[in-house]
Amino acid sequence: SPETTVTVGSQTYARDEMTNVTPHILSKVGSNLHNRKYHPLNLLKQRIRDHFYKNYVKPRGNPIFTVVDDLPPVVTIEQCFDSLLTPKDHVSRKPSDTYYVNKDHVLRTHTSAHQSDLIRMGCDQFLVIGDVYRRDTIDKSHYPVFHQCEGVRLFTERELLISKFSEQDMEGLTVFEQGPRIPAKQAPHTQDAVVLLEADLKWTLTRLAHDIFGKDIETQWVDCYFPFTHPSWELEIKYKGEWLEVLGCGVMEQEILNEAGAGNKVGWAFGLGLERWAMKMYDIPDIRLFWSQDSGFLSQFKVDDANTPIKYKPVSVHPQCYNDISFWIPDNYTENDFYDLVRGLGSDMVEQVELIDNFTHPKKGQTSHCYRITYRHMDRAVHQEEANKIHALITEAAINNLAVEVR
Ligand code: PHE
Structure with missing residues (x-):
């Protein structure tokens, strides 16, 4: 006991x-x-x-x-x-x-x-x-x-x-x-x-x-x-x-x-x-x-070579919140296009974007990416509602500018 x-x-x-x-x-x-x-x-x-x-x-x-x-x-x-x-x-x-x-x-x-x-x-x-x-x-x-x-x-x-x-x-x-x-x-x-x-x-x-x-x-x-x-x-x-x-x-x-x-x-x-x-x-x-x-x-x-020089940059004391986005990617898609798009719309409210799932449909041959976007501002709190609004803008822009098909 x-x-x-x-x-x-x-x-x-x-x-x-x-x-x-x-x-x-x-x-x-x-x-x-x-x-x-x-x-x-x-x-x-x-x-x-x-x-x-x-x-x-x-x-x-x-x-x-x-x-x-x-x-x-x-x-x-x-x-x-x-x-x-x-x-x-x-x-x-x-x-x-x-x-x-x-x-x-x-x-x-x-x-x-x-x-x-x-x-x-x-x-x-x-x-x-x-x-x-x-x-x-x-x-x-x-x-x-x-x-x-x-x-x-x-x-x-x-x-x-x-x-x-x-x-x-x-x-x-x-x-x-x-x-x-x-x-x-x-x-x-x-x-x-x-x-x-x-x-x-x-x-x-x-x-x-x-x-x-x-x-x-x-x-x-x-x-x-x-x-x-x-x-x-x-x-x-x-x-x-x-x-x-x-x-x-x-x-x-x-x-x-x-x-x-x-x-x-x-x-x-x-x-x-x-x-x-x-x-x-x-x-x-x-x-x-x-x-x-x-x-x-x-x-x-997150470096694969332990010899990479790293100097830690303090992160915000405010809490993070995050949203995921998944979409089928078109043929000419590159990840950096999406990162640029997020940086443009999210500016200093986005702390990190990470590809968390990369999957190709066995029959259709189509590939889907899922990204996790972490929202946090260095000097003020970002609440989930605000993050959701930016996330919606990002989703809309991805559909219109990158021709992705949101799942
Ligand atoms: N074990 C000691 C410590 O924890 C360190 C030490 C290890 C000193 C081996 C001498 C030899 O402070």
Whole structure:
């Protein structure tokens, strides 16, 4: 019954005293904006994926990074926190900050929750993209559901050394030692290992940032702390005159690798928020827009090539209304004739015209088009009656000027 269980997607969990997920938040699970065609988060996901596919390849050209983007967001406390060495009293575990499904399960607060499992499965280089959940207020830059891209790269001693040294110069260098844990390194790592991992990590992420934000972007590195990496850094970019944090990263805690059966390897990890990147990249002013169903927003991202430069243009705050028109087209008809006709009559009251159905009658051989016309003015409300009047004018003009046969 609903009082004793919580259903998330296709799974049902026992409700208990820790349960704090709300129907509103549960309604977002399964939206998978990052996998929705033409969504800006999907375009960004493609850009990041293609960057790694193109720039990191094996000798025969196949990509080294595996991309995982369909892991469900309910994870265990073990996956989300314990496997990542998050202290028992860390704020991220608090029910005030995290959505608990019950005492054993949460909506993941970060994609790092999948690091251990994927390493245990034998993945040495991977990206994880998914929705993450944090209890937060709703404002222009915070929303309780957002999306992250995690990246992990592991190296054997040889793989790490060969990236910078010749066979002879490698002689005598090691990545493991039993030394002290100091701000610069973990106990089992050599200074040399950290220098190489840090250089590779920072080079990889700077290159990604330049690919996504442009070559001219200014970047800087800031030291920081995560329970699962040491040392750790944040990357900041200069955006509209201010330094903005865009990702966290670091040298993976060796204990995590040891526990996951990769004790002979060292590695780095990073995590970035897709919304934050997309807001800078496309000039999207409000994080809530990613959840908009409004075609005035979505239509601006309808590009088949994810590399198409897009700058978002704010749409009207007034509501939309729409009307459809269907007609049989004559032989010499072209779609642009109709678009011009609509622009001429609708002027600034028409926000969008979309061909939503294109059908050829099997016997008659005649083709019918159906267009959806979305009416909205930038600075005043357009009511349905007014839209209907313009729509009637458009219909009449299409019959008279384009010789179409309205259905
Ligand atoms: N999981 C961290 C976060 O959500 C980001 C991160 C990932 C940091 C991997 C370091 C390594 O803030």
